[in-house]
């Protein structure tokens with residue numbers, strides 16, 4: 001509790017708390033009513049929309065991880081990360097569709113899709129490592145604003161590369177993932193949503209295992225907590241930070257390919273909007289927390305899905321408004337994010 | 348009991364070391380030596396440049412000029428992790444344990460470069476025998492432990508790296524008097540097991556009592572050096588550095 005509230009009269013503190021409680025209960029009641037009524041009206045549509053939301057959420061989660069990993073280790077909000085995702089999408093269009101000519105769902109094209117997934121991940125990982133090496137590393141001990149502005153600059157550079165590479169107009173193409181859907185018990189499931197969800201979940205599991213269970217992962221967490229102490233353990237801090245950028249980049253590359261394959265269009269400016277939503281996911285979950293990024297991504301995806309797709313609701317044109325309203329509300333009541341740590345550590 | 352200084356080979360040698368923070372010179376033209384098997388202590392009042400010296404030896408700071416060699420190899424200018432690989436571990440000032448990790452994970456990080464699992468296990472047991480308190484708290488988040496417990500962890504963690512030379516920056520800071528004695532006994536035990544020690548201590552009298560050789564720093568300069576026993580008996584030293592402790 002801050003000193004101002006501590007010195008304020010007790011009664012006003014309690015009134016404030018009470019108001020907070022009441023408003024949380026009210027918001028929860030509205031949300032539950034909204035979801036409940038839609039579910040009862042049309043349970044199959046509710047579930048279909050939920051699945052689409054989950055698949056969008058999976059993409060947000062993959063991108064959000066890149067923000068959260070980098071923030072966790074060097075406390076930099078990497079504004080260029082959304083544009084890295086964009087380059088992943090553009091790369092996968094050029095490699096898979098243009099170079100390999102993979103259009104339509106054939107066994108050969110699925111194999112090529114798998115190959116492109118790996119290459120897109122390697123491409124974005126390498127790019128992210130190079131960006132850190134050239135732009136951020138020398139600013140590591142500079143005041144926080146310097147790397148932040150640099151990240152904005154890198155974002156423009158990447159967008160420019162995307163513009164030169166892909167052209168100024170969006171490019172439409174035939175995807176390998178089928179744009180059709182199938183029906184289970186009346187619930188419509190788009191094939192590409194299923195593909196994205198089933199590709200994303202193993203990636204998330206691998207990443208979380210790597211960070212939490214391996215020696216390199218432990219080195220990352222140590223570096224995040226205290227760089228000099230990590231050096232005293234024999235950890236190569238620069239290499240560890242590069243590895244974090246590589247991991248974040250790989251996730252963005254995977255998201256880029258899946259995005260391109262699910263919508264069948266790429267443009268040089270998709271990084272801004274998706275990056276912003278993914279960043280919001282990371283903040284919602286508690287920036288710096290891996291599980292938070294995943295949770296935040298899926299939550300925003302599902303909320304957006306419900307908002308856009310349910311018959312009884314604000315509808316698609318309110319999509320961004322709803323997402324950011326949720327973010328603002330959460331920041332007011334829980335500034336550290338859903339899974340973030342609000343308390344400072346004992347030193 | 349104490350090693351004769353001239354007999355053992357030089358392990359660490361610092362020559363003409365100057366370290367600066369921007370325009371502020373913290374250490375100037377420092378020369379010192381640590382010989383194999385010794386406990387060497389570096390004493391001096393607050394801000395004398397002791398921690399700066401140790402941080403530079405461990406590669407956390409780059410010297411402005413001068414040279415540091417460890418077992419005959421130049422280590423000044425090398426990154427910190429390579430210096431650890433050479434066999435030099437430090438328990439830094441202010442503990443610097445990893446607060447969001449458990450005691451166990453902190454210890455395992457201390458052995459980050461160690462490959463021999465059996466040896467890691469044996470060292471872990473040795474550390475936990477030296478500090479039974481750590482065994483009781485093995486799964487606790489290190490940041491939630493008391494200052495004294497964290498200090499034990501910092502020393503134990505540095506031991507996990509199988510150092511040939513163990514650097515301790517104020518290992519008794521924040522400890523209750525009875526635990527201070529335990530720490531000093533522990534340092535002697537570590538030395539008896541074959542590890543050479545470079546020790547910085549606020550508690551200069553206690554440090555001189557267990558050390559073989561001592562260097563006295565004053566505002567970044569070497570003021571004097573000599574056998575620890577002789578310095579401990581020197582009334583001028585006692586008046587300047589040992590009073591109040």
Ligand SMILES: Nc1ncnc2c1ncn2[C@@H]1O[C@H](COP(=O)(O)OP(=O)(O)OP(=O)(O)O)[C@@H](O)[C@H]1O
Nearest residue numbers: 368371373391392393394395396397398399400440
């Ligand atoms: N990061 C820094 N930036 C600028 N000056 C510093 C920095 N760290 C230390 N100094 C200065 O360098 C000098 C030596 O500091 P150092 O920490 O080495 O002293 P010390 O002998 O370890 O003192 P103490 O007994 O208090 O730990 C001091 O004057 C201090 O103010």
Ligand SMILES: [Mg+2]
Nearest residue numbers: 397398399440
């Ligand atoms: Mg000091």
